[in-house]
Amino acid sequence: MAGRLLIVDDIATNRIVLKVRLTEARYRVAQCRTGAEAFRIAHEGDIDLVILPATLPDMEVAALCRRIKADPATSAIPLLMLADPGDSARRLAALRAGVDDLLSPPFSDGRLLARVRSLLRGHEADRELQRRDLTARALGFGEAPAPLTRPGSVALIGTSPEQSLGWKTALRGLTPHRIHLIGWSAAMELDNPQDTPDLFIVAAGSLGQPDGLSLVSELRSRPATRRAAILTVHPRNTEDSQTRALDIGVDGLLEDRFDPQELALRIDRLVTRKRNADRLRDSVEDGLRMAATDPLTGLYNRRYGDHHLASMAQRTMTAGRSMALLMIDIDLFKAINDSHGHAAGDSVLVAVARAIRDNLRAQDLLIRLGGDEFVVALPDIAAADARLAAERLRGLVAELHPRVAADHPLKVSVSIGLAFGGPAPFGMDHLLAQADAALYQAKSTGRDRVCLAGAGPRAAIVPGTSAGPVQGLGAFPGASGGYEAIRSA
Structure with missing residues (x-):
């Protein structure tokens, strides 16, 4: 999947290393060192993804994220931040400001490229829905959607009931969305999109445990669950599992012993994005049904x-x-x-x-x-x-x-x-x-x-x-x- 990526970092060595790794994968790469330069380049257009460091010399990374996401000309550009898992404050601030995903260094080429592919693929689908909405409006039908009001539905599927219950307990009081526990068999039996959760959180499992990625593949292949958001939770240092998860279509992933606040923010972002896609898809389909x-x-x-x-x-x-x-x-x-x-x-x-x-x-x-x-x-x-x-x-x-x-x-x-x-x-x-x-x-x-x-x-x-x-x-x-x-x- 071709794309033009913008690397932002005030340390030249970091930019060069990243550029080499991405250029070898046939991406077109632009570089800059400050937040102000990043916003200008993104605003000029033809940027498909921005890769951000944990810190910038001229502004907080979260401030840059807010600025990019607030501008209609740049709001659709996905943002990937490279941040240490122990830097909880910056990670949470970036997620609140609109960053789309976080990648913890050190990382291999495989992990980096899997994240890039996933973000480009997901946001191209989002942009295509937006384009179809614009086409509907140009032809004289379609209305501006109403704002989201009701909470979403989130299903937790751990490798054991105890793990699922632990996740639910950790999320208590951190999210307005409805959290419930289901098992593999119940997830496989879902056959009505209206009964399907907005988001599945699935344990990827480890040696000797159920392979949650097999369940993800099933969910992605079935009409009733195909459009649900999916986040997977992996044991630490399981690069192959994480890369495979991204390439079969998960919308995000975390490693075990994650910060519950980070999970809550990711839940809100994934549910909102999924609901927006549903709403836009329904709006386009309803507006076009008779005329187009x-x-x-x-x-x-x-x-x-x-x-x-x-x-x-x-x-x-x-x-x-x-x-x-x-x-x-x-x-x-x-x-x-x-x-x-x-x-x-x-x-x-x-x-x-x-x-x-x-x-x-x-x-x-x-x-x-x-x-x-x-x-x-x-x-x-x-x-x-x-x-x-x-x-x-x-x-x-x-x-x-x-x-x-x-x-x-x-x-x-x-x-x-x-x-x-x-x-x-x-x-x-x-x-x-x-x-x-x-x-x-x-x-x-x-x-x-x-x-x-x-x-x-x-x-x-x-x-x-x-x-x-x-x-x-x-x-x-x-x-x-x-x-x-x-x-x-």
């Missing part, structure tokens, strides 16, 4: 898509990044309507739309173009990962077998045309035309396959030959770590 969504599938329609695709292309080029476009068509759809009736055809459309929608990242865009055609836009993605994503979606549809009658499951497949734009300037109309031409190639070379724009007929991905069999898929939204997960599917 397809009533059959619930997907965005072409009216919304034309507007949002254009803005997505502009952002991609401005940031010097890349995006992929998939044109998806259901194979032999007319024959389904002719043989089984339009009600059966509608059922197939709904099933295909749901399968695609449930297996995209939060920042991806899915549109029903019309009839049996869909468009998927995948921003900020490498060409190889886009190709694997397309094949993954093709495989998901091939496994559907929707029933149009009690004893008549249908075999359904899709053909997909894939086009890729950026970082060089490109036109969205041209990208759509390329994807459409690739789709035609997929249809004419046998259907149920993916073809790449401009690659010739031999570049078609014949099912089962490029990405392997599609098994045990789960979802691949941002919550599960983005498209990195596809490579191991």
Whole structure:
């Protein structure tokens, strides 16, 4: 995931060491030594993450955090502070001021990069929701959301009832949110998003104890719990466990023997962020439902898509990044309507739309173009990962077998045309035309396959030959770590 990071530190050696480690991971890095410089650079734009030290020469770090978070132009930028775990006063002040995460030195490259990936991934999803809200307003619908009022719900899942109870006791009087204890089985049985806690706090466990990260993976893959916030608690010096937790989509983590006040502040921040995302998502969905969504599938329609695709292309080029476009068509759809009736055809459309929608990242865009055609836009993605994503979606549809009658499951497949734009300037109309031409190639070379724009007929991905069999898929939204997960599917 590309990004431009700002390192703030008045000690040149610290800045240089960090820059080397981050540049090797292909991040673009800017540097400065004072809080005033940091705010100016962040305000000028094109900064995706600010990394802060425990102290600055010209102001308190907490004061800089407040200033960044109070300015609409910089409020969405995630802040990562490097602070010793024993420096409780500064850590708490920074959390109160809006810092998004804390990393305790010394740390390895793996721990640093995992935190950076997690913050960039989570905040890109938040920004995409905000962009969609702006699109809704530009089209003439959508209202400003009301402020949050009711407390959130927090579920504690320790490795034992005693550990969970200890956490709850430590939090007594420190948070307004409702705290309750649940076990693994109760968490796995949640099937209604309205009954799901806003935040799960899960013990990662240690040798000989339950593996809490397996539970996290399950929570992230299930529709009812996918959008809940998750914070994991790890034994000390468990770098592999902490890195894995961040890469499978937790929103924060702590080590055992944490400061209860720090946990309380993190709870408040994660619940507020999750509630804001829910509220914004609901606002966008409600405002767009009548004017910008397809009533059959619930997907965005072409009216919304034309507007949002254009803005997505502009952002991609401005940031010097890349995006992929998939044109998806259901194979032999007319024959389904002719043989089984339009009600059966509608059922197939709904099933295909749901399968695609449930297996995209939060920042991806899915549109029903019309009839049996869909468009998927995948921003900020490498060409190889886009190709694997397309094949993954093709495989998901091939496994559907929707029933149009009690004893008549249908075999359904899709053909997909894939086009890729950026970082060089490109036109969205041209990208759509390329994807459409690739789709035609997929249809004419046998259907149920993916073809790449401009690659010739031999570049078609014949099912089962490029990405392997599609098994045990789960979802691949941002919550599960983005498209990195596809490579191991």
